[in-house]
Amino acid sequence: MNQDFETFLRRFEEANTAFVNGDPSLWLPLVSRSEQSSIFGGFGGQEVGWSEIGPRYEWASSQFRDTGGTVDFEYLDTYVGADTAYTVAIERCTVHHATQPAPVPHELRATMIFRLEDNEWKITHRHADPLSPRTSPPGP
Incomplete structure (x- = not known):
């Protein structure tokens, strides 16, 4: 793994922990301001572009x-x-909603996409949803 990305990933993990403790201040600087960014967040819905993503986070x-x-x-x-x-990744923690x-x-299943922008890694997409047990489709 690229050392710069490893350093970024530790910052991301710290920011994720702060986020689920009610503090987005470490998370928001890591997010791309591009209109080609998106989230499918753990609370549902979808947002595209910084103008929607910032307020949603x-x-x-x-x-x-x-x-x-901690996460x-x-x-x-x-x-x-x-x-x-x-x-x-699977992200596990205890939260107080x-x-x-x-x-x-x-527990969330989380797929994250990051892009290098001006020599800094930024979050460009997050898809997170609750981890649930494997099940078969419902019958007729």
Whole structure:
């Protein structure tokens, strides 16, 4: 793995932990300001371009209360090219949703795409959804 990307990935992990503790301040500087960026976030929906992504990330982080917990990352696949990288991971932590009385386990399947912009890695796409057990399709 490219050393610069490894350093960025540690910053991303720290920012992700702050994010699920209600603080987006480390996360937002890592996000591309490009209109060719997108998210399919853990709370559903889809946003495209910084004008939608920035406010959505701020809103999503505000849905969490500080537990002091950290996110554990299980990287299933990682690729780093000259100007593009991706990770496929399971993110596990305990979170306290603003609407819930107590912290709960939080497990997401997360696919992240990163792009090198002005010599800095930036998040250009995040697709995260709850990790659920494997099931068969419903019958007729």
